Amino acid sequence: MNSIMQLISTKICKTSDIGIHNNLFGGTMLSWMDEAAGTMAAEMACTPNMITLKMDEVLFKKPVKVSDHIRIYGELLHVGTSSLTLSIIAKKFCFKKQAEETVCSTKMHFVNIDENGRSHAIDASIRENLRHLINQHNF
Numbered sequence: 001m002n003s004i005m006q007l008i009s010t011k012i013c014k015t016s017d018i019g020i021h022n023n024l025f026g027g028t029m030l031s032w033m034d035e036a037a038g039t040m041a042a043e044m045a046c047t048p049n050m051i052t053l054k055m056d057e058v059l060f061k062k063p064v065k066v067s068d069h070i071r072i073y074g075e076l077l078h079v080g081t082s083s084l085t086l087s088i089i090a091k092k093f094c095f096k097k098q099a100e101e102t103v104c105s106t107k108m109h110f111v112n113i114d115e116n117g118r119s120h121a122i123d124a125s126i127r128e129n130l131r132h133l134i135n136q137h138n139f
Contacts, residue, residue: 009036024064
């Protein structure tokens with residue numbers, strides 16, 4: 001594991017989120033994950049200009065039902081000149097067992113843009129701090 005996985009968002013599955021077979025719409029889960037990861041990327045890069053570049057393979061492991069509590073976690077994997085790569089995992093929390101179960105996971109890539117929509121370097125000192133964060137947890 002590189003840096004520390006941290007809780008970045010929580011959601012509750014509502015009736016309006018449900019599709020066929022009484023499961024959460026996959027697109028809704030992707031939206032939740034994108035919003036949480038985008039917020040994490042923006043906070044880490046100290047800029048509101050981080051946008052989703054791409055999402056790697058998404059693995060939907062378990063269905064999500066009405067009233068399920070979902071916790072979304074993020075972990076910084078890589079820092080580029082203008083980009084960040086995050087591991088994003090959504091877990092269903094069971095209050096009765098006080099346990100979590102992974103329901104969805106992916107890697108997401110974000111890029112910093114300027115006012116014209118072009119790639120723009122993340123401040124060098126911020127990049128260095130983020131790389132240090134990854135390296136100190138790489139043991």
